[in-house]
Amino acid sequence: MWHDMLTVQLPIAEKVLRTVFVYAAMVALFRFSGKRGLANLNTFDFVVIFLLSNVVQNAIIGQDNSLLGGLVGAVTLVAVNALMNRWAVADTRVARLLEGTPTTVVEDGSVLENATRRLAVRPTEIEHAVRIQNGERISDVASARLEPDGQLIVELKSSAGNASRGDIQRLEERLASIEGLLRAAADRPSGREGAHDDGRQPPG
Template identity: 65%
Template sequence: MWHDLVAVQMPIVEKILRTVAVYALILVLFRLAGKRGLAGMNTFDMVVVFLLSNVVQNAIIGSDNSLLGGVIGAVTLIAVNAVVIRWLARDPRAARLLEGTATTVVEDGRLVPGALRSLALRPSELEHAVRIQNGDDIGEVARARLEPDGQLLVALKADEQSATRGDVEDLRRRLAEIERLLTAIAADRRPPG
């Protein structure tokens, strides 16, 4: 029994190469699928991810069911991912190639139809994202971009943005100054005596 747990049933180099190859393939597939696939996982996306992990499992582990074989595969995946992430952080060209660039989907309160079609985004998905980011509707948006990581960044028009604590504090200071001036004016108008 203990022997089956630790005896790797295929060459370690083969296991590492299989893991790297499957990682690269999945990376390419997600890149071809586009940003929309990363933007928000719906039921269909979850089904694909669950099935995808099962489909590629045998490509990674082969006929090896040992504990040590699984550990080698897991360590290889984490190591390859760490190397790729660090590479992308240092090399903007590699990041652009592997991740893509941001796509503007709303400009000055109007949807960009070509961008929506190419990303397979529905206007209702954008409206939901705008509401999550404190807007009421698309008309309030100065610009919205779908980032390469699938995150939707929304910038509201200046007059549609919520007040910050600094804005409220500035109003308090101004009101206090107005009250002080009104008190001074009222004191000046009182009859002497």
């Protein structure tokens, strides 16, 4: 039993290369499947993910069912993924190549249909992102873009956005100033009262 579990049935170098090649192929597939495929997975996307794991399993392990062989594949996957992440952080060109760049899907309240059609972004997804930002409708959007990681980033127009703390503080200061002016005006004697106070009788 221990012999079967710990004896690698394929050369370790072959298992490492199999894992690296499959990893590279999966990265390329997801890169060219579009940004939308990386977030907000629907039912079809989940089915593909589950099936992919079974499809590429034999390509990684080959005719090797040993425990040690599986561990070699797992360690290789984690190591390659860590190296790719560090490489992408260190070199922006690699990040753009592997992950892509943001794509604008809404500009000044108008949906860019060519971009949404190419990226397979539905209007309901944009509307949901707008509501998360406390907007009411797509016309309230100054700009919306789909990031390489599949996240939809929405920037509302200044007229549609919520008031910031700075806005509230400035409003409170103006109200306090107006309140002070009104109080000063109420405390100031009027001209008619001044005429009565100088001892002269008002004209009859």
